[in-house]
Amino acid sequence: MSDITIKVQGLGKQYRIGKRQRYNTLRDRIAALATAPFRRLHTAAAERDGQLFWALKDVSFEVNQGEVLGIIGRNGAGKSTLLKILSRITDPTEGVVEIDGRVGSLLEVGTGFHPELTGRENIYLNGAILGMHRGEIQRKFDEIVAFSEVEKFLDTPVKHFSSGMYMRLAFAVAAHLEPEILVVDEVLAVGDAAFQKKCMGKMGDVASHGRTVLFVSHNMNAIEKLCGHVLMLSRGRIQRMGTDIRGIIREFLGGDAEAQDTGRWDNPGDLYVNPWFKPNHMSFRDEAGNFVLMPAANDKPFHLRIEGEVQTLDPDLEVGIAVFAEDGELLFRSFQNDEVQERWPRLRKGRNVLQVKMPARLLNEGTYRVELMVARRNDKWIFCPGREGPPVYLTILGRLSDSPLWIGARPGLLAPVLNWQEIA
Amino acid sequence: MFALTSSPTASTSRRPKIILRAKTGWQPVDIRELWEFRELLLIxxxxxxxxRYKQTVLGVAWAIIQPFFTMVVFTILFAGxxxxxxxxxxxxxxxYCGMLPWQLFATSMASAGISLLNSQNLITKTYFPRLFIPMASVVTGLxxxxxxxxxxxxLMLWFRVAFHPQIVFLPVFVALGFFAAMAVGLWLSALSVEYRDVRYVIPFLTQFWMFATPIIYPSSIVKSEWKKMLLGLNPMSGVVEGFRWCMIGTPMSSREVVVSAVTIFLTLIGGAFYFRRMEKTFADLV
Structure with a gap:
């Protein structure tokens, strides 16, 4: 079991930021020819100006056969770049990777699915793209179909599928891949809860059959359930690695300790800049507008104040919060326009101060991460929940109820005090 | 991905290590890997x-309509x-006999040329020999x-044109046309990833190239053997001439064909190397 399957040494990947590299045209190239004598200078200048950046740098680790390695990190930490290198999609800039066995990678569900082709045709197409042989697909065809639950629509072009059916079919094909090493990006975040559970089960199966799995996820529950080792990336480098899954997850979710203690967050100035909404400050206040000290008693409502600048006024701009438990599980989301339209706070261009009241005695004792979400409705996330937006931390301790009998924390994510009556 | 096993049954045995590192310089084509993935090419x-023909009324008939009506127009304009x-x-x-190999070349080359741009999703999300993307376009053309x-x-039966014994060489010229399309397609597709101009160059190139190829005129109008060899530098002139020689027995200069064949293979080898050299940047640039 201690066979090393993947050995990564000093891995680095450099990208160049800037438009010229991406969409080169002949005109640019001719211009470049003219400036060729200065090019060496140019590269040095690019590096200095930060146009070259390392998406991964000095990454070294080993994975043994049969291990399930979870890879966590914020957006832009280099997780996807690492998976792309291991899947041979892109070459490293420096360093060496040695892989012992065939690698099956699943970076996206349904890669190569063609909307005009039927479900059946897409199973063969997608299977072949993922590296399965025709015989292999034929052998597993019935199993794939059964897993996907789309038997009736096998001969319908997938463009007529609902997105759920599409995802199920796509995952079903991928789940029946049988390489020695499986590389999986955030793909479990598809489908309904029941299907997600099924996918998790399948992933667990894969791991228990002695295959090596590398697994990227923002879902800490999934990481904790599936993985024996965790690697935490930060800005392209390995920050933590080991078997202390809970510890590493806690560190990852903890963010900086100061924010956790004070229950407030301030933008140092240039963070979270975007063309729509730039957050400047978040804090918990009491009824009178004073800062709430953490840990806070649970008998008064918490008013979360959000200050920020609307850069572009757009009727579809939405500001909200997502509340996560300590282990990363989402408790709920709330948006500024959840109530009847008359009660929506008005956003205006420039500085805005919003306040949202969270009821007392809803949450249990513990620390909660309240994350800012910003979106354009029906279009795109500006801060997608799950580590994109700035967080504030709410720590609740004590005064869970007025009853003399309910003193300490109870099991459960929530601890509402409900009204009991005798009817007869 | 599954590149290094020669058969699915070998999947439990030990296989050689895959080493990934920065690649520099020229890479040869990995024939073994292409063979391993051959099913994917077909798929x-x-x-x-x-x-291509889904949701079209005439479906496969489109493959016939284009060369047929071009032939009709040519007959009226140039012969009439x-x-x-x-x-x-x-x-x-x-x-029609000239249009056939030309169409094989032109459509295959054009779709191969933009094939990488149309497969961004595949290139950035999965690994398989990238060569298959333009190759698949050429197979489709075939x-x-x-x-x-x-x-x-x-047409030949209708107009009672006699068949000739040299028809046995037909596969040679079809293969030459196929490789010519592949050769130019490889160059164009590899260039297209970095230079989007290729998209605009292709229609333009196809048009000019057609007039440079003996389709509406026989190369027998060129008398000197030396000039014919010069004509052979256009790989398609040898292919078209040879194809017509096989089918309808028009004269062919064997020197011209040899020059064309050599041009095709040099372009193909060069294209394959250039493609392999650029391949490593595809996922980052496309």
Whole structure:
């Protein structure tokens, strides 16, 4: 079991930021020819100006056969770049990777699915793209179909599928891949809860059959359930690695300790800049507008104040919060326009101060991460929940109820005090 | 991905290590890997064919309509009004016979040229030999060619054009046309990732190239053997001439064909190397 399957040494990947590299045209190239004598200078200048950046740098680790390695990190930490290198999609800039066995990678569900082709045709197409042989697909065809639950629509072009059916079919094909090493990006975040559970089960199966799995996820529950080792990336480098899954997850979710203690967050100035909404400050206040000290008693409502600048006024701009438990599980989301339209706070261009009241005695004792979400409705996330937006931390301790009998924390994510009556 | 096993049954045995590191310089084509993935080539080509004619009324008939009506127009314009010579063969058959290998080349090359741009999703999310993307386009062109070929047979029977024994060499010239399309397609596709200009160059290139190829005129109008060899530098002139020689027995200069064949293989080898050299940047640039 201690066979090393993947050995990564000093891995680095450099990208160049800037438009010229991406969409080169002949005109640019001719211009470049003219400036060729200065090019060496140019590269040095690019590096200095930060146009070259390392998406991964000095990454070294080993994975043994049969291990399930979870890879966590914020957006832009280099997780996807690492998976792309291991899947041979892109070459490293420096360093060496040695892989012992065939690698099956699943970076996206349904890669190569063609909307005009039927479900059946897409199973063969997608299977072949993922590296399965025709015989292999034929052998597993019935199993794939059964897993996907789309038997009736096998001969319908997938463009007529609902997105759920599409995802199920796509995952079903991928789940029946049988390489020695499986590389999986955030793909479990598809489908309904029941299907997600099924996918998790399948992933667990894969791991228990002695295959090596590398697994990227923002879902800490999934990481904790599936993985024996965790690697935490930060800005392209390995920050933590080991078997202390809970510890590493806690560190990852903890963010900086100061924010956790004070229950407030301030933008140092240039963070979270975007063309729509730039957050400047978040804090918990009491009824009178004073800062709430953490840990806070649970008998008064918490008013979360959000200050920020609307850069572009757009009727579809939405500001909200997502509340996560300590282990990363989402408790709920709330948006500024959840109530009847008359009660929506008005956003205006420039500085805005919003306040949202969270009821007392809803949450249990513990620390909660309240994350800012910003979106354009029906279009795109500006801060997608799950580590994109700035967080504030709410720590609740004590005064869970007025009853003399309910003193300490109870099991459960929530601890509402409900009204009991005798009817007869 | 599954590149290093030669058969699925070998999947439990020990396999050689894959070493990934920065690649520099020229890479040869990995024939073993291509062979390993061969099913994918076929499946990609089949996908292109199935998709191409879905939701069209005339379907596969489109493969015939294009060369057929071009032939009709040529017959009226060049043979009828222009009185250009056609080596003593019915102009209908002469033109159609020239259009066939040309269409094989032109459509395959054009779709291969933009194939990488149209497969961004595949390139950035999965690994398989990238060569298959332009190759699949060329294979697709070959199938269109086969369909259009039946019309040539019908035309020859209709106009009572005799078949010649040299028809046995036909596969050689079809293969040359196929490789010519592949050669130019490889260059264009590898260039297109970095230079988006390729998209605009292709229609332009196809048009000019067609007039430079002996389709509406026989190369027998060039008398000097030396000039014919010069004509052979256009790989398609040898292919078209040879194809017509096989089918309808028009004269062919073997030196011209040899020059064309050499040009095709040099372009193909160069294209393959250039493609492999650029391949490593595809996922980052496309």
């Amino acid at each position: 990609l080509a089949l996908r292109d064919i199935k998709v 009004l222009g009185r250009l010579p056609t080596d003593g063969v019915r102009p209908e058959v002469f033109y 199938i269109d060619f086969a369909i259009a070929f039946t019309v040539l047979l019908a």
